[in-house]
Amino acid sequence: MTDFQLSAEQLELQTLAATVAREVYAPLADGWEEKHEPLPQSEVQRLADLGFLGICIPEEYGGSGAPLMDALLVIEELAKVCRPAAFQVFEANVGPARVIEFFGTAEQRKRFLPRVPTGELTMAIGISEPDAGSAATDMRTTARIEGDEIVISGNKRWISNGGHADHYLIYCRMNDSPGAKGIGAVVVPANAPGVSFGQREKLMGWKGIPSADIYFDKARVPLSNLVVDAGGFGKLFGVFSIERLGNSTMSLAIGQAALDKTIAYVQEREQFGRSIVEFQNVQQTVADMKIQVEAARLLIRRAAVNAGRGLPDTLEVSVAKCYANEMAKRVSDLGMQMHGGNGYTVEYGMERLHRDAHGWAIAGGTPAIQKVRIASELFGRGFNQRVGSAV
CATH class of the missing domain: 2.40.110.10 (Butyryl-CoA Dehydrogenase, subunit A, domain 2)
Incomplete structure (x- = not known):
């Protein structure tokens, strides 16, 4: 499938998430970061009331039963501004509750899943x-x-x-x-x-x-x-592919936020008597940032669209995660460079994006491990990493 256009309903959901991120979380994110505080329960309840915690949970258990793409759209918009808020949506829609949805017993689904969309169970x-x-x-x-x-x-x-x-x-x-x-x-x-x-x-x-x-x-x-x-390890990691797409989307959000901040900054900052956007090196750097962000977005959307309401293709997920993780590190680093000394300060938020980018590249299987998985798919065989083991 190649049509990654969003439906009217998805665009509406994306706009709602962006509005909540801008109006609710943008003013609060710095304080939570400074105090190392997790999202307050009142904010978890807000996300539940908005329906964000049950996007992918089946309707019979109180969710919306929407495809994976819908959850990723919300995660991206929130994560551009506030990763702790996005993480609550992440855990509810691409986290371990999905293992119960796919492989749990009827009793387990009835016992656990209805409490996820309401925020009662994390x-x-x-x-x-x-x-x-x-x-x-x-x-x-x-x-x-x-x-x-x-x-x-x-x-x-x-x-x-x-x-x-x-x-x-x-x-x-x-x-x-x-x-x-x-x-x-x-x-x-x-x-x-x-x-x-x-x-x-x-x-x-x-x-x-x-x-x-x-x-x-x-x-x-x-x-x-x-x-x-x-x-059942294979089953578990089949569902874990959903979580890896959520991880990839966190990286995508970091890259997009770094790009957005950089576009605004280079038009405001002046050196040598003119805005620094007038310099070709700046133009080329920002263009390179854009290319990398869009490539990551397309890889993630390919895997999500092809998955629909089911499990994504593991090869598509490994490619998306590997590229998105590395993209977030590269693009946030380039953004810091474009901000000069200001990029190294807490005030402009670039250093936080760069720090968080490294965390998402480690979580859920590093890019190096994803490359091993990609190679296994390409060669149609497993590669044993243990010393002295037969390949």
Whole structure:
């Protein structure tokens, strides 16, 4: 499919999100950034009342049942101004709740999904561990079935919204099978016995998006919280492609915001007696920024449009994420250069865009890992990264 034109309804939704970003979040974002505060619950409720938290959730569970593209449009507009606000829409529409939608039981969908659009339930995802980042299948967190309960032991690291969300979809090892074969997923409430959280991470960016370790000391949850049993790692990462498109859209928003700020600045700033936009180097740099932003947008929209209401193509997602992540770093850096010394100050907001750009390039699988996935698709084979392993 090649027609990426937005419908009248999508344009209306995009305009609404842009208006909310400009009028509500633009005046508040700096304060939350400075204080390292997550989005207040009152603002989560605002997003719920606007219908932003249930865009992709099926109508039978209180959402709009809209295609993925609709959620990405809202995420982009909010993220241009305030990533913490966009992240709430991100988690609700492209996060772990979608795993429950696609692969959860009827009882789980009925129990969890209706509370997502209302803002009553926030769910984060736990995959990475201290010794299992890019090598996700090396995870050691275990989940053993004992009667009608699941007992979980281990440690998850770099958990976005860690210590702040009230539920977590934890990827864990369900049996002793090696690699992906033993991995499944369980929903764990934050207040379950045996669950604790580390101190909030001090990150370079993402000041309004909490990140913390989660510790499981023989934590117990009902067996009914098992979403995907051992051997379902492929299913889990199939849905994770949706989250990667959300991640790509965060990067797109950062690139677009850097471009917008730069276009305004180079027309106002004067040197050598004239506006710096009159210099060819500035013109060429801004044009290059525009080209990169638009290329990222088209790659993301291709994957989203082709996915519709289903799961996106993993190759299209890896290409989009890899390019968008790198684009955001490059374009925000060029924007800082175009701002000169002012780009290095907090006042102009360029340094925050650049810091956040690096965070989104790490989250959800780095560009380097995406390139390995792309190569696997192109050559039609897997590549084992472990030393001494047969290829």
